[in-house]
Amino acid sequence: MAVTGIPVESKPEYYKSTAAGKQVSSNITAPVIPTAATQTYTTQALDPTELATATTMGAPTTVGSRTITKPTLGAATGATSTGVSAPSAITAAGYTGYTAGAAPTAVGALRRD
Numbered sequence: 828m829a830v831t832g833i834p835v836e837s838k839p840e841y842y843k844s845t846a847a848g849k850q851v852s853s854n855i856t857a858p859v860i861p862t863a864a865t866q867t868y869t870t871q872a873l874d875p876t877e878l879a880t881a882t883t884m885g886a887p888t889t890v891g892s893r894t895i896t897k898p899t900l901g902a903a904t905g906a907t908s909t910g911v912s913a914p915s916a917i918t919a920a921g922y923t924g925y926t927a928g929a930a931p932t933a934v935g936a937l938r939r940d
Contacts, residue, residue, distance in 0.1 A: 835841060842848035853859075 843852075
């Protein structure tokens with residue numbers, strides 16, 4: 828049997844009277860974190876070997892000057908352009924009707940309404 832339209836479970840307020848729907852509604856009005864979702868943390872002692880001992884940074888080093896060279900470009904040759912000639916005259920194409928053969932004939936009964 829084919830189901831057409833929106834499934835019953837997708838219609839508004841379908842879950843309103845179910846346990847899941849009631850839980851969602853109550854969490855919207857008064858949010859509560861379930862006790863099963865809480866985490867516990869254990870305080871740990873700090874191990875002195877984990878501390879960063881060399882907290883003073885060294886002085887930056889000097890960056891020397893650099894020379895950047897560019898390649899020598901050759902001389903460019905002169906540019907030329909070619910002219911475009913004017914278009915030729917445009918003429919419309921001529922058409923003639925097909926005159927060979929016999930005239931068409933229709934065979935059949937006449938319809939009278």
